[in-house]
Amino acid sequence: MYIEKQKLSKQEIRHIAFIANILIIFVFIILIFAFWNTQVLRREYYTIQATQNIIKDIEIKAPRGFILDRNHNRLAENKLNFTLFLVREFSKEMPRTLDVVASVIGKSKPDIQKRIDKYKNHPESFMIPIEKDISLDKVIYIESRADEFPEFKIQVEPARAYPYGEVASHVLGYISELNTDDLGDKKKMGYSLGDIVGKSGVEKQYEKYLKGSKGKQTVARDNLGRIREVIRENQPIIGSNLVLTIDIELQKYIEEIFKEHNGTVAVAELKTGGILALVSKPNYNPEFFSGVLDPDEWSALLNNPDKPLHNKCLQGLYSPGSVFKIIIALAGLQENIISEDTMLTCGGSLQIYDRVFHCWLSSGHGSLNVIDALKNSCNVFFYRVGKRLDVDVIANYTQMMGLGDKTGIDLPNERKGIIPSKEWRQNSAKEKWFPGETISVAIGGGVLNITPIQTLKMISTVALRGKMPQLHLLKDIESNGNVTMESQPQFTQVPISKENFEIVIKGLYKVVNDGGTGNAARVPGLDICGKTGTQQIISKETPNYQNLAKQKKYKPHAWFVSFAPMDNPQYAVVIFVEHGGDAGSVAAPIAPFIYKKLFHK
Amino acid sequence: MKDVYKYFDKFTFFAIITLVLTGILLIFSASREMGQNYWSRQLVWFGFSLVVFMVIFRVKTEMAFRYGIIIYGALIFILMIQFIGGEIVAGTRSWIKTGLFSIQISEFIKIPIALVLARTLTRFNVIGWKELLKISSIVGLPFLLIALQPDLGTAFMLLSFIFVSMLLKRTRLILIVVLVIIGLSGIFTTWNFVLKPYQKNRIASFLDPEKYKKSSGYQVIQSKIAIGSGGLTGKGYLNGTQSQYQFLPTRHTDFIVSVLGEEFGFMGISFLFLFFFVIFYRQYNFKVQSDEEFYFVYLFNSIILFQFIVNILMTIGFVPIMGVPLPFVSYGGSSLLAFFTGEALIFRIKISSYLNEF
Numbered sequence: 014m015y016i017e018k019q020k021l022s023k024q025e026i027r028h029i030a031f032i033a034n035i036l037i038i039f040v041f042i043i044l045i046f047a048f049w050n051t052q053v054l055r056r057e058y059y060t061i062q063a064t065q066n067i068i069k070d071i072e073i074k075a076p077r078g079f080i081l082d083r084n085h086n087r088l089a090e091n092k093l094n095f096t097l098f099l100v101r102e103f104s105k106e107m108p109r110t111l112d113v114v115a116s117v118i119g120k121s122k123p124d125i126q127k128r129i130d131k132y133k134n135h136p137e138s139f140m141i142p143i144e145k146d147i148s149l150d151k152v153i154y155i156e157s158r159a160d161e162f163p164e165f166k167i168q169v170e171p172a173r174a175y176p177y178g179e180v181a182s183h184v185l186g187y188i189s190e191l192n193t194d195d196l197g198d199k200k201k202m203g204y205s206l207g208d209i210v211g212k213s214g215v216e217k218q219y220e221k222y223l224k225g226s227k228g229k230q231t232v233a234r235d236n237l238g239r240i241r242e243v244i245r246e247n248q249p250i251i252g253s254n255l256v257l258t259i260d261i262e263l264q265k266y267i268e269e270i271f272k273e274h275n276g277t278v279a280v281a282e283l284k285t286g287g288i289l290a291l292v293s294k295p296n297y298n299p300e301f302f303s304g305v306l307d308p309d310e311w312s313a314l315l316n317n318p319d320k321p322l323h324n325k326c327l328q329g330l331y332s333p334g335s336v337f338k339i340i341i342a343l344a345g346l347q348e349n350i351i352s353e354d355t356m357l358t359c360g361g362s363l364q365i366y367d368r369v370f371h372c373w374l375s376s377g378h379g380s381l382n383v384i385d386a387l388k389n390s391c392n393v394f395f396y397r398v399g400k401r402l403d404v405d406v407i408a409n410y411t412q413m414m415g416l417g418d419k420t421g422i423d424l425p426n427e428r429k430g431i432i433p434s435k436e437w438r439q440n441s442a443k444e445k446w447f448p449g450e451t452i453s454v455a456i457g458g459g460v461l462n463i464t465p466i467q468t469l470k471m472i473s474t475v476a477l478r479g480k481m482p483q484l485h486l487l488k489d490i491e492s493n494g495n496v497t498m499e500s501q502p503q504f505t506q507v508p509i510s511k512e513n514f515e516i517v518i519k520g521l522y523k524v525v526n527d528g529g530t531g532n533a534a535r536v537p538g539l540d541i542c543g544k545t546g547t548q549q550i551i552s553k554e555t556p557n558y559q560n561l562a563k564q565k566k567y568k569p570h571a572w573f574v575s576f577a578p579m580d581n582p583q584y585a586v587v588i589f590v591e592h593g594g595d596a597g598s599v600a601a602p603i604a605p606f607i608y609k610k611l612f613h614k
Numbered sequence: 615m616k617d618v619y620k621y622f623d624k625f626t627f628f629a630i631i632t633l634v635l636t637g638i639l640l641i642f643s644a645s646r647e648m649g650q651n652y653w654s655r656q657l658v659w660f661g662f663s664l665v666v667f668m669v670i671f672r673v674k675t676e677m678a679f680r681y682g683i684i685i686y687g688a689l690i691f692i693l694m695i696q697f698i699g700g701e702i703v704a705g706t707r708s709w710i711k712t713g714l715f716s717i718q719i720s721e722f723i724k725i726p727i728a729l730v731l732a733r734t735l736t737r738f739n740v741i742g743w744k745e746l747l748k749i750s751s752i753v754g755l756p757f758l759l760i761a762l763q764p765d766l767g768t769a770f771m772l773l774s775f776i777f778v779s780m781l782l783k784r785t786r787l788i789l790i791v792v793l794v795i796i797g798l799s800g801i802f803t804t805w806n807f808v809l810k811p812y813q814k815n816r817i818a819s820f821l822d823p824e825k826y827k828k829s830s831g832y833q834v835i836q837s838k839i840a841i842g843s844g845g846l847t848g849k850g851y852l853n854g855t856q857s858q859y860q861f862l863p864t865r866h867t868d869f870i871v872s873v874l875g876e877e878f879g880f881m882g883i884s885f886l887f888l889f890f891f892v893i894f895y896r897q898y899n900f901k902v903q904s905d906e907e908f909y910f911v912y913l914f915n916s917i918i919l920f921q922f923i924v925n926i927l928m929t930i931g932f933v934p935i936m937g938v939p940l941p942f943v944s945y946g947g948s949s950l951l952a953f954f955t956g957e958a959l960i961f962r963i964k965i966s967s968y969l970n971e972f
Binding site: 237 | 782875880883908912926932
């Protein structure tokens with residue numbers, strides 16, 4: 014079938030072609046304008062975006078400075094920590110996984126199963142930390158067989174290493190990674206998420222020297238984040254090294270002999286005020302905080318009744334007990350209430366203000382002067398002196414000798430304690446001070462509360478006959494092997510006469526060397542001076558005292574503060590045993606070990 | 615045959631060859647990081663296309679129109695088979711695997727549609743209901759089959775045939791009104807019942823690319839960044855960060871213009887436009903021998919124009935991403951071969967007005 018075609022006229026064709034030409038010209042004009050707008054007018058906007066696409070500033074973290082002891086032994090350094098994770102999503106059959114883990118890390122299967130079970134309530138995507146700090150050869154073994162072990166993932170993170178483990182943990186402190194909660198105001202100081210920051214100890218105290226300063230790398234990265242080109246690079250500045258006054262060998266030695274006890278031991282070098290050893294027991298391993306925290310271990314550490322995270326030397330508040338008799342003796346002498354020759358009588362007990370106060374020796378010490386009163390730690394002698402001193406005068410001397418106030422040692426979170434006075438009573442209880450309370454204070458009891466480090470400062474001041482040292486841990490700061498900051502010994506003078514110190518020191522000498530309460534601290538050939546303090550937790554008058562006292566928590570705290578030698582003193586040592594029992598038989602016997610080590614005897 | 619080269623439109627042919635070679639240059643830059651030798655494959659396709667061009671060029675136009683309907687039927691048949699049993703590649707059934715190369719039938723069917731439509735249009739005086747139904751069924755069947763593959767971009771391009779047919783003929787006004795209504799309701803049903811989520815995402819991200827920055831809006835944003843940052847003169851060949859650092863998606867195919875815009879700037883884009891303009895202009899203006907030849911040239915030229923406009927506007931975010939390659943320039947053998955085949959017919963038509971016997 015043929016249909017007659019409608020033949021287009023020349024005019025019609027010209028007409029259509031004309032419209033087509035107009036249309037394409039129109040289209041190209043629009044396109045040219047659109048591209049002119051994008052490429053020429055908005056070029057800058059898109060250039061910035063193109064740059065943002067590829068240019069990234071990468072932070073280069075600065076290695077943290079080391080912490081060294083006075084002999085430049087490394088107490089804290091940096092290492093790479095490899096943590097082995099189990100990725101359950103990729104673990105097809107548990108038995109096989111268990112076999113593999115067991116053979117690789119050398120733990121028993123039930124142990125590993127227990128560890129995995131601990132996380133069974135976590136989502137599947139949670140990676141279970143199987144083993145922290147795995148050795149390099151295991152890392153290589155696992156990484157080289159990545160195809161075979163899809164269930165394993167090894168993460169590398171820079172970590173802090175403490176080669177001496179638990180030793181000096183309370184001095185060193187620990188670090189942690191900044192999380193979102195902590196970041197807040199630290200952001201302005203140049204910190205960013207995941208940065209390592211000191212959380213306690215000198216790690217915190219000297220954070221700004223240890224951290225160094227970050228470097229920056231400007232790179233061009235492609236769509237997959239691969240670095241194609243390094244455009245600029247600023248090297249980080251390594252943190253400074255901290256040199257402490259600590260003698261790690263001494264510290265380690267003391268921790269070893271003190272390991273059965275809870276409490277604290279501190280040793281000061283009197284020439285400088287530098288701390289040679291500062292032990293607080295129990296302690297912890299600071300490396301625990303480096304890397305992945307195990308929540309269970311963490312809560313165990315927090316809830317331990319012996320408070321391992323607590324630095325008892327700076328944060329433990331205790332009554333000084335008989336150690337305080339040093340203050341009363343000094344106050345009595347300086348206030349001219351007693352002199353070296355003043356003889357007072359002890360009959361075993363004393364009735365003051367209708368109340369009977371006992372001496373620890375119920376038969377009484379008879380008539381004795383201040384030197385023998387210190388030697389025998391006679392309560393009645395000091396009741397009598399205390400009765401003639403106003404509580405505010407006692408408070409004044411207490412503070413003068415550095416008790417009840419922060420020592421200002423270079424460690425964070427030091428506590429102050431309580432020095433009772435009339436004003437303090439008015440402020441805290443809106444009550445009047447009862448003179449009878451002064452009697453308890455006179456033998457270091459009552460509400461008096463101080464920290465062990467304060468007694469170290471006090472006994473050092475006694476040793477130096479009124480020259481009060483500033484206790485400190487920092488010896489110097491070194492950067493690239495050069496000392497950039499050095500701590501200078503600082504002393505202040507206490508307004509108590511040298512003669513009065515000499516009288517008290519005679520008493521303290523007798524405590525150790527003349528059959529006094531600290532006899533157990535005696536080292537032949539070394540003139541050690543000291544004072545014991547047995548601070549009762551419950552009164553001896555408590556019914557059933559003998560039985561209760563067998564329980565550890567009712568055992569008295571045992572103090573021994575000391576220095577040596579008597580003339581030209583070099584070291585002061587404070588020993589405090591929490592619930593240790595009788596000071597003379599628990600605290601004092603530890604001192605000879607320390608002094609022998611100090612004087613190489 | 616002697617005079618063939620005298621009347622052969624060398625100028626337009628040169629413009630097309632330039633576009634293809636530019637394309638290969640850009641494909642090299644675009645695919646350097648892909649680990650694929652797309653540029654050399656395109657070169658092979660180009661060579662093959664030239665051979666096909668020469669062969670088709672020798673075919674008498676009358677023959678092409680006579681067998682148009684048979685080819686049309688054959689390709690529809692293949693499309694149907696594909697729909698039933700086609701292997702799904704990249705989410706669609708549009709590919710036929712034949713040994714070394716894959717072939718997209720949807721690219722080739724444009725030629726027989728234009729042939730059949732051109733002959734059909736000669737029989738109409740004015741386009742009314744009956745005529746529109748005829749046109750629509752010629753275009754509609756392949757449209758449906760391709761849309762179901764699903765390859766909406768290519769299918770949508772076919773609709774331009776209906777539009778152009780109506781422009782070429784006088785059309786009743788009522789028809790246009792009704793078509794607009796049908797079109798709108800068509801968009802509505804398509805959006806609600808036909809489009810797959812990824813396709814909806816494309817459109818949603820077109821309307822608000824910043825919101826879909828990380829997902830489907832990503833492509834448009836990266837393309838605009840590439841083009842915009844190219845500036846007036848471009849960043850230099852192989853120096854475009856968007857292209858070389860792989861921020862540009864499908865940059866060897868749909869977004870080849872973005873590579874050009876980034877590395878050669880507004881100047882490069884202007885040259886590209888100039889060459890395309892030459893092609894469109896010269897193919898629209900020629901000495902007409904017969905009506906059906908006239909209609910074919912206009913229909914086929916228009917679909918190239920359409921595809922060009924949609925592809926270009928897509929790269930600067932003026933239309934949604936539709937997966938339409940840039941004619942002659944984008945990587946893709948089927949597309950290149952199909953356009954060369956169509957152009958061979960146009961070149962032959964233009965020459966036949968000078969040579970009655972050939």
